[in-house]
Amino acid sequence: MTKRPHYLLRPAERRHRPVLSALQGLLGLIAASVIGGLLVATAVAPGIALVGMAGASVANVFDELPEYLEIDRTHEANTIWGQSTAPGNVNGYAVIASVYEQNRHAVAFDEISPWVISAAVDGEDHRFFEHNGVDTQSVVRALVGNFRSQDVDSGASTITMQLVKNLFVQQALNEPSELLREQAYDEATEASFDRKLSEMKYAIGLEKRYTKQEILTAYLNISFFGDNTYGIEAAAQRYYSVPATQLTLPQAASLIAIVQYPGIRGLDDPENFEANQKRRDVILHAMYDEGSITHQELEEALATPVDASTVAPRDIGSGCVNGLEWARWFCDYVVKNVDSFEALGATEAERFTNWSYGGYDLYTTLDLDIQGPANALTTGWVPAGETAFALGGATVSVEVGTGRVLAMAVNKTFDDRSEGGGPGTGAVNYATDYDHGGSSGFQSGSTYKLFTLIAWLQAGKKLSAVVDGSARTVEQSKFRDTCPDSQGPWVGPYPFKNDSGGGGAMSVQSATAASVNGAFISMALQLDLCDIRRAAEALGVERADGEPLLTNPSGVLGTNEVTPISMAGAYAAIAAGGVACTPIVLDRVTGPEGDDLPGQKKQCHQAIDPAIAAQASIALQGVMTSGTGSSSNPDDGIPILGKTGTTDDAIQTWIVTSTTRVATAVWVGNSVGAYPLNKYEWSGVPGNLLRHQIMRALTGSIDAKYGGGALP
Structure with a gap:
C-alpha cells in the first residue's frame, strides 16, 4: 500500500494534541455551540448578533469571511477508450486506461444507490434534511463528549460542514508545491475555533445557495475513500467492481464507514477490515433506528462479513502503465498529444489545465480488433528479451483517406515509471517521433525510394524508361541540390552496391519491384535532390528529431532517420490517389x-x-506481387502495394504496405548499435525477414475486417 504524505493524513490518524490544546479546543467548541445556534437563528445578520454574544474579535473573524463558498470542480479521472467488437464492450468501445491525479468519477444523484444516501445521512448526519447547515443539538452533544474524554474527537460536523472542509482540502491539494500543499492542508483541517466557525458560516451559505440534494451529491463525490480513491463511484469500482448504482446495503454502509478515518477503515488494506466492520455495523443500526431499513435487512447486512470474501480491491492505477497492456504505447501517444486536442480548450495551457482536472472520456481511433494481432505479432516475432543486441520492432497502421491511427505496437512492454519495469520493458515509442515518444527514428532504407520515384514521375519521366542499374561509384558533385538549407555542394566519390544483386539496363518499374539501388541513383542523377525531399515532405514523412529531411546523395537510398507512423501515412496517400492525411x-x-x-x-x-x-501505385503493386515484398503479401485477393527497405548489413529492416483501406509500416532493427540482422535468427526465421512474418499475418487480419478495392 502506498504511504500517503503527511498532508493527506486525517487528523485522527495523527498523535493526539496535549491536554492544554484539548481544553483550548473545548473552550472554542463551547463558543461554537453558542454561535452555531445563533447562526441558525440569525443567519441574515450574524455579525451584529455576534458582537453582543462573543465579542468584537469573533465578529470580525466572522465578517471577514465571504458570504458563501462555491462547490468547485474537483479532480476526476480521464478515461481513454478504444474501439472493440469483443464481448463486454460499451457501445462498441472498451477502456484502455484511466489517467488522473485523483481517482474520481463524479456522478449525479440518481446514479448513486439509495442505500448510500441512507447510510450517509443516517450514519453521519441524521438531521441533514432538517437543519440549515449547522446542527446545534449535535454541537451540544459533542461538547459533552469532548469534555468527558478531555479531547476533541468530535466536532459535531454536519454533512454540509464536512463538504466545506473537503472543499478546502481540495483547494489545498491544488497548491503548486509540497510545502504549500501541506501548509494549506493543515489550515483546512486544523482543530481550532476559527476553522469551526468558518465551516459553520460557509455551511449556512451553501445551504442558501444549493439544494440538499446538490449538497449531498457533492459530498459523496468529493469524499476520500483511501488509496487515492475519491468519490462514491470510484470507491464502488475500486473495492466492489460495480458502479455506485449497484451497491448493496452492506457495501454502501462499509464505504460510508471509511469517510471519517480512511487510514484505519479504508478497504484497500485487509488490516482495516475489522475496524471498518465495527463502524459499518454502527451505521447499519442507525439506518434501522431511522426506519431506513427493516429488521430483516439489518440482520442480513450484519451477517455479511467485511473480509476477502466480500471485498476484492482492484488496482486501478493511473496512467498508461496501468492500462490495457497491449494498448499502452498507443495510450501514451494519445496522452502526449493532449496539447493538440481542441476539445479540451482554446490554448495549450487551457488544455493541460482541463486535462489535469479531468472528467473527460476520450474515444480514440484505436481498433482493438487490429491492435491485438499487431501487438501479438510484433512482440512474438521481435523478442523483447534479446540480450545479444538492442533488438527493436514497431508496427503502426493508419486508415487510408483519414489518417486515423488504428494500431500501434512496440516489441517491448510500456513502462514509464521512474524505477522502470525491468528487462523487456521500455518507455521509448519506436513508432513515433522524439516529442511524442522519445525515439530518434531509424534509417528508412529502400522504403524511401518511393519519393525518388514520385519526383521522377513529376518530372514527366516514365515507368518504362530504362536506366543503369549497375552497382558502381559515382561522383557526388554530379548530383543537383537546390534546397536553400542544403549542406552541399556534395563532393567526393560515393560508392554503393546492390543488395539484391543484378544490374545493367532496366526499366524503372522493374527496378522498383527488385529495389535496385543502382537504378535509383541513376534516376536521382537526372533529378533535383530537393525535389525528392519535397515529395517526401508533401506526403508527410518526418525525421524523428524534427529536423528537415537531409538531401545528401546517400539519402536517396534511405539514410534519413524517419518514423514508422509517417511512413505508413505516406504509403496510405498513394493508395488514396495522392491524398495525404496527418x-x-x-x-x-x-x-x-x-x-x-x-x-x-x-x-x-x-x-x-x-x-x-x-503510376507510383502500379510500380509498388509489382513489389508485392513479384518483387521484394511478396513475402509480406497474404494473397487473400485484396490488392496491395508496398515497398521493402534494408540498410547496409541489415542493421534496419522495413516493410510498408497499403490497401485502399489501411496502410501499415513494420520496422525491425537495432534500437541502438549496429548488429547485422542477417546474422540473427528467431524461431527459424532469419532476422532480416522477421518483418515479413509480422506484415503478412497482420495484413490478413486487417483485410478480413476492412477488405479493400482496386488500387489506383
Whole structure:
C-alpha cells in the first residue's frame, strides 16, 4: 500500500494534541455551540448578533469571511477508450486506461444507490434534511463528549460542514508545491475555533445557495475513500467492481464507514477490515433506528462479513502503465498529444489545465480488433528479451483517406515509471517521433525510394524508361541540390552496391519491384535532390528529431532517420490517389458535464497529382506481387502495394504496405548499435525477414475486417 504524505493524513490518524490544546479546543467548541445556534437563528445578520454574544474579535473573524463558498470542480479521472467488437464492450468501445491525479468519477444523484444516501445521512448526519447547515443539538452533544474524554474527537460536523472542509482540502491539494500543499492542508483541517466557525458560516451559505440534494451529491463525490480513491463511484469500482448504482446495503454502509478515518477503515488494506466492520455495523443500526431499513435487512447486512470474501480491491492505477497492456504505447501517444486536442480548450495551457482536472472520456481511433494481432505479432516475432543486441520492432497502421491511427505496437512492454519495469520493458515509442515518444527514428532504407520515384514521375519521366542499374561509384558533385538549407555542394566519390544483386539496363518499374539501388541513383542523377525531399515532405514523412529531411546523395537510398507512423501515412496517400492525411488519434470526446465535444479534425490534402499516385501505385503493386515484398503479401485477393527497405548489413529492416483501406509500416532493427540482422535468427526465421512474418499475418487480419478495392 502506498504511504500517503503527511498532508493527506486525517487528523485522527495523527498523535493526539496535549491536554492544554484539548481544553483550548473545548473552550472554542463551547463558543461554537453558542454561535452555531445563533447562526441558525440569525443567519441574515450574524455579525451584529455576534458582537453582543462573543465579542468584537469573533465578529470580525466572522465578517471577514465571504458570504458563501462555491462547490468547485474537483479532480476526476480521464478515461481513454478504444474501439472493440469483443464481448463486454460499451457501445462498441472498451477502456484502455484511466489517467488522473485523483481517482474520481463524479456522478449525479440518481446514479448513486439509495442505500448510500441512507447510510450517509443516517450514519453521519441524521438531521441533514432538517437543519440549515449547522446542527446545534449535535454541537451540544459533542461538547459533552469532548469534555468527558478531555479531547476533541468530535466536532459535531454536519454533512454540509464536512463538504466545506473537503472543499478546502481540495483547494489545498491544488497548491503548486509540497510545502504549500501541506501548509494549506493543515489550515483546512486544523482543530481550532476559527476553522469551526468558518465551516459553520460557509455551511449556512451553501445551504442558501444549493439544494440538499446538490449538497449531498457533492459530498459523496468529493469524499476520500483511501488509496487515492475519491468519490462514491470510484470507491464502488475500486473495492466492489460495480458502479455506485449497484451497491448493496452492506457495501454502501462499509464505504460510508471509511469517510471519517480512511487510514484505519479504508478497504484497500485487509488490516482495516475489522475496524471498518465495527463502524459499518454502527451505521447499519442507525439506518434501522431511522426506519431506513427493516429488521430483516439489518440482520442480513450484519451477517455479511467485511473480509476477502466480500471485498476484492482492484488496482486501478493511473496512467498508461496501468492500462490495457497491449494498448499502452498507443495510450501514451494519445496522452502526449493532449496539447493538440481542441476539445479540451482554446490554448495549450487551457488544455493541460482541463486535462489535469479531468472528467473527460476520450474515444480514440484505436481498433482493438487490429491492435491485438499487431501487438501479438510484433512482440512474438521481435523478442523483447534479446540480450545479444538492442533488438527493436514497431508496427503502426493508419486508415487510408483519414489518417486515423488504428494500431500501434512496440516489441517491448510500456513502462514509464521512474524505477522502470525491468528487462523487456521500455518507455521509448519506436513508432513515433522524439516529442511524442522519445525515439530518434531509424534509417528508412529502400522504403524511401518511393519519393525518388514520385519526383521522377513529376518530372514527366516514365515507368518504362530504362536506366543503369549497375552497382558502381559515382561522383557526388554530379548530383543537383537546390534546397536553400542544403549542406552541399556534395563532393567526393560515393560508392554503393546492390543488395539484391543484378544490374545493367532496366526499366524503372522493374527496378522498383527488385529495389535496385543502382537504378535509383541513376534516376536521382537526372533529378533535383530537393525535389525528392519535397515529395517526401508533401506526403508527410518526418525525421524523428524534427529536423528537415537531409538531401545528401546517400539519402536517396534511405539514410534519413524517419518514423514508422509517417511512413505508413505516406504509403496510405498513394493508395488514396495522392491524398495525404496527418495521423490523428481522437474521434470524439465527452466532457465533464456529459457534453459531446469534437475529436481531431481530418487534416487531408491533395499532396501529389492523382495520375502520379496511380503510376507510383502500379510500380509498388509489382513489389508485392513479384518483387521484394511478396513475402509480406497474404494473397487473400485484396490488392496491395508496398515497398521493402534494408540498410547496409541489415542493421534496419522495413516493410510498408497499403490497401485502399489501411496502410501499415513494420520496422525491425537495432534500437541502438549496429548488429547485422542477417546474422540473427528467431524461431527459424532469419532476422532480416522477421518483418515479413509480422506484415503478412497482420495484413490478413486487417483485410478480413476492412477488405479493400482496386488500387489506383
